[in-house]
Amino acid sequence: MRRGKKYQEALKKIDRSKEYTIQEAAELVKSIAYASFNETVELSVALALKKSQSVRDTVVLPNQFMAQKKILVFAKGEKAEEAKAAGAAYVGDSDLIEKIRGGWMDFDIAVATPDMMKDVGRLGPILGRRGLMPNPKTHTVTNDIKEALEELGRGRVEFRSDKTGVVHMAVGKVDMEPAKVAENAKVTLAEILRKKPSDAKGDFVVSVSLSSTMGPGIRVNYRDMADSAAV
Numbered sequence: 001m002r003r004g005k006k007y008q009e010a011l012k013k014i015d016r017s018k019e020y021t022i023q024e025a026a027e028l029v030k031s032i033a034y035a036s037f038n039e040t041v042e043l044s045v046a047l048a049l050k051k052s053q054s055v056r057d058t059v060v061l062p063n064q065f066m067a068q069k070k071i072l073v074f075a076k077g078e079k080a081e082e083a084k085a086a087g088a089a090y091v092g093d094s095d096l097i098e099k100i101r102g103g104w105m106d107f108d109i110a111v112a113t114p115d116m117m118k119d120v121g122r123l124g125p126i127l128g129r130r131g132l133m134p135n136p137k138t139h140t141v142t143n144d145i146k147e148a149l150e151e152l153g154r155g156r157v158e159f160r161s162d163k164t165g166v167v168h169m170a171v172g173k174v175d176m177e178p179a180k181v182a183e184n185a186k187v188t189l190a191e192i193l194r195k196k197p198s199d200a201k202g203d204f205v206v207s208v209s210l211s212s213t214m215g216p217g218i219r220v221n222y223r224d225m226a227d228s229a230a231v
Contacts, residue, residue: 006034006214007034007214007215007216009034010032010033010034010215010216011216013028013031013032014028014032014216014218016219018219019219019220019221020218020219020220020221021220021221021224021225022182022185022186022210022220022221022224022225023178023179023182025182025209025210025218025219025220026041026172026178026179026181026182026185026210027178028218029041029174029178029181029210029211029212029215029218030174030176030178030181032212032215032216033174033212033214033215034214034215035212035213035214038173038174038175039173039174039212039213039214039215040170040172040173040174040212040213041170041171041172041173041174041176041181041210041211041212042168042169042170042171042210042211042212042213043167043168043169043170043171043185043188043189043208043209043210044166044167044168044169044208044209044210044211044217045166045167045169045188045189045192045205045207045208045222046164046165046166046205046206046207046208047161047165047166047167047192047204047205047206048165048200048202048203048204048205048206049161049165049197049200050200053197053199053200054160054161055159055160055161055167055192055195055196055197056137056138056158056159056160056161056195057137057138057158057159057160057191057194057195058138058139058156058157058158058159059156059157059159059187059188059191060151060154060155060156061155061157061171061184061187061188062180062183062184062187063172063176063180063181063183063184064154064155065155065170065172065173065176065184066155066157066170068153069108069109069152070089070090070106070107070108070109071087071088071089071090071107071108071109071110071111071149071152071153072088072089072090072091072096072107072109072110072111073088073090073091073110073111073112073145073149074092074093074096074097074110074111074112074113074116074119074120074134075091075092075093075112075113075116075145076093076113076115076116079113079143079145080092080093082145082146083111083145083149085146086145086146086149086150087149087153088111088145088149089107090107093116093119094119097119097120097122097123100123100126100127101122101123101126105126105130107132109132109140109152110127110132110133110134110140111134111140111141111142111145111148111149111152112134112140112141113141113142113143113145114141114142114143117134117141120133120134131158138158139151139156157169157170159188159191159192165206167192169188171184171185171188171210172184172185174212185210185220185225186225189205189208189222189225189226190226192205193205193226205222205226207219207222208220208222208225
């Protein structure tokens with residue numbers, strides 16, 4: 001695909017033979033960003049996964065950069081009251097299920113208590129294709145509603161490998177301090193490494209790169225990055 005002039009100029013400022021430290025990469029991403037909007041900074045981690053393997057979990061980034069999300073909670077009784085006290089935007093059970101079946105989707109994250117999942121499961125075709133179905137793997141099916149909402153409020157986000165074994169994860173904005181972007185990236189990589197399948201052999205990480213929405217990818221020395229993330 002042919003890239004524009006601004007992209008080509010940004011590309012010239014990257015040493016393609018070099019693997020940068022995550023701090024250097026974050027600084028370079030910021031310096032070469034050229035879009036007229038505040039671009040998102042994305043970490044891409046290519047993993048050595050078999051077709052039967054995948055990596056999926058959530059992470060709380062230390063430096064928040066995304067707008068507050070509307071959280072919906074499926075719960076009854078005391079858990080519903082707990083959700084309201086914890087700041088959920090919407091709380092309910094069968095009433096919310098019927099509302100969603102009718103086409104209403106004015107929320108960003110759905111959380112449910114385990115006892116609600118039999119009924120919430122009926123929304124699979126609606127919530128599933130939008131990536132909104134509560135799931136124990138992403139800690140959105142839980143009885144600890146207060147803790148779940150606190151973590152989501154602090155910016156807990158999901159990551160997952162795609163069909164090619166790559167995890168793409170937003171870790172900041174170009175207007176952030178590079179050190180904060182780097183810190184988010186290190187925390188993300190540490191969580192990905194913790195999810196290494198038990199039967200995965202050899203090197204788990206193939207490559208790591210950092211880029212802005214419109215900019216070219218910058219290769220990162222992931223071994224050094226992983227060592228510093230583990231400290």
